[in-house]
Amino acid sequence: MNDLRSLEIMDTTLRDGEQTSGVSFNSEEKLGVAKLLLQSLKVDRIEVASARVSEGEFQAVKRITKWAEENDCLDKIEVLGFIDGTASLDWIHASGARVVNLLSKGSLKHLKGQLKKSPGQHVQDIKDAVTYASNLGIKVNLYLEDWSNGMISSRDYVWYLMDELQHENIQRFMLPDTLGILNQVQSFDFCYACRERYPKLHLDFHAHNDYDLAVANVYSSILAGMNGIHTTVNGLGERAGNAPLASVIGVINDHLSRKINVDENKINIVSKIVETFSGIRIPRNKPLVGENVFTQTCGVHADGDSKDGLYFNRLMPERFGRERKYALGKTSGKANIKKNLEELGITLEEETMKLVTQRVIELGDKKEVVTIDDLPYIVSDVLNQTMDEMPIQIKHYSLSLSKGMRPFVSINLEVNGKMYEGTSSGDGQYDAFMNAIWSIYDKLGRNRPILTDYLVRIPPGGKSDALVEAFIAWNYKGKEFKTRGLDPDQIEAAIKATLRMLNLIEQHDNVLAGQLSDNNK
């Protein structure tokens, strides 16, 4: 069954995808996505709307068909239409579209329960619609809604319908697993049964993902000889969604030998745009398009990748417009950190490398997400980290923060080996903290520096929630001291910067004192 015959991809992001609860594309967005799907990604056909939904939808279809006509691809624009006399077809005609995907009933249950018609009446209604469409110059594809159920519980009805309609002016028969009830074996069997019985008909398969089997079912249906597959970007769609375009393309290209026109390289960008327009976030672990799926977290893997791509497979990120990344965290180890540093063009001594690794692991242990953007700050922090040998050390502190009360701080400060206690309140936690320090400094008759600037920010790039950086500037005896601290917690980052400043001032005073005594000799 595996062959190189071409396979059509019909994307229905703008119709079934828009049936995702809470999603609505405006006409500008629909036009933008339509252009991307057809021109960039090069899917074969797109379904852009349901007929008679709203005036807005009508205007959107009009804009798309106008653009498609100018770009010679009007026959790739499809609109879902209903068996409602002439209403849907008139709507579609007026919108400028020239292909209807006519919704018929593919199971006896739906036919009886919803339309309350006999199979014979239904066939006649479809034939009438096909004739009317053809007279308007509209081509017809036929959806057999609930076909999967039909194949299970009323197969004779499915055969009756298809037997009666196979010689009508219908371009494609579209077989939906409307409720996503099928598994891979059934998908193969049912599609194969249709293929065998109607070898000449163009058959599309339309999967839903209720059991997370949409891609697997698509795979089976292709093996069974389908001519076309329906997808949506990011797997948007009714309930659990449709078959996600990215995974379907990956599977066809790597596991089936069917020729498709889709440009894999554009998958990621289209996926991101649809994410933005739909407001439906792509799960980080969504195959091919999720943020994490080309990120190696384990150090062993990063090490193996450096040794001849030992952990690479056919799904190379570059194929899909992505790049491989190496996560930083408690399991990442030196190899991951090295890979990230290489990307930043930083090389470190073995000793510093160990310290940086240790710091990343510490942050990972605190469940922090460390990214490549954090790395320069961690390196710089580690390089400045000689705090343990400094003469001034903050041994303990406690900070309070309560509604309606001023923050309160108590602190144990070691100055040249001696321990001092200070307590204070303040206008904010940091103010209270500094007041507690100054209460000790006042007791010791030390001079206070003057705070001139205080800035807290996340490292540039804004991608990480792991670290914040505090910059603090002080004026002491006419000299400016600027220090920085890095920590997941902003007050701790400020405290680290402050401790550095206190020690710099101490150093400054000691140097001055040394110079004075030298001068007095």
Ligand SMILES: CC(C)C(=O)C(=O)O
């Ligand atoms: C509306 C129909 C065609 C559908 O999306 C389905 O049956 O899944």
